[in-house]
Amino acid sequence: MKHVTPLLSSLLISLCAALIAGPSAGCGPATPQAEEPSVDRLAPTTLYPMEPGTQWVYDVDTGGGEPPTLGIFEVIEAVGHQRQIANNRGMTSAGQVRHGDPITYEITPDGIRHPSSGGWLLRAPLREGAEWDGMGGRTARVTDLDASVEVFAGTFEHCVEITETGGEDGRQVRTVYCPQVGPVLIESSMDMRLTTRQVATTARLRTHAPGGEE
Incomplete structure (x- = not known):
């Protein structure tokens, strides 16, 4: 039986390292790959992730023929199961971010609700035709x-x-929630009671920046 010389052994180790770094590996036992955790795309927290610092920027069209304006919304606070989302209104002269009045949501095992009104934003289980009490x-x-x-x-x-x-107020709202992003399209329309005119606003996602756990 021939013994592997130190030089040949060194060459084999180098070759094995190159193969492992490349598309295939053939030296030594294969290292098991960790499986990605499965994500339930219909879970309310998947459809509207609210990690601290998450930001959504929308092109908002008010339907008046004017160019769209930017609407910037951020998760500004996370305490326990509650999340606060507010409109970013720019910077003050002192360089601090100004926010509008925040909306508080609560994450529960049954979905995402609006505590002050008792309505639900998303309620599990999500299935075709499912209904629940919403906001307003x-x-x-x-x-x-x-x-x-x-x-x-x-x-x-x-x-x-x-x-x-x-x-x-008779308002109709259509919202499209996408997994691991949140609301991507929001359409709101309402018939004016004193006229036959319909007021419509559409917000389309421009950018999305995921946040992270604090």
Whole structure:
């Protein structure tokens, strides 16, 4: 039986390292690859992730023929199961970020709710035709479980469309939530009671910056 010389052994080790770094490996036992954890795309927290610091920037079209304006929304506070999201209104002269009045949401095992009104933003289990009490006295309904939408931020697939109708002001809201991003398209329309004119606002996602746990 021939013994491997130190030089040959060194060459084999170098070759093995090169193969491992390349597309295949054939020296020594294979290292098992860690499996990516599966993500439930229909989970409310997947469809609207609210990690601290998450930011969504929208092109907001008010339907008046004017160019769209930018709407910037951020998760500004996370305490326990509650999250506060507010509109970023720019910087003060002292260089501090100004925010509008925040909206508080609560993450529960049943979904994401609006504590002050008792309405739900998203409520599990999400299935075609499922309904729940939404915000503003509206009724929310799942109208599409596999929607696709194209906006400035890109093309998003396997999204969930929620349509809200009724309520105190008769407003209808259609929101498309996409996995691991959040609301990508928001359409709000309302018939004016004193005229036959309809007021409509559309927000399309321009950029999305995920946050991280504090």
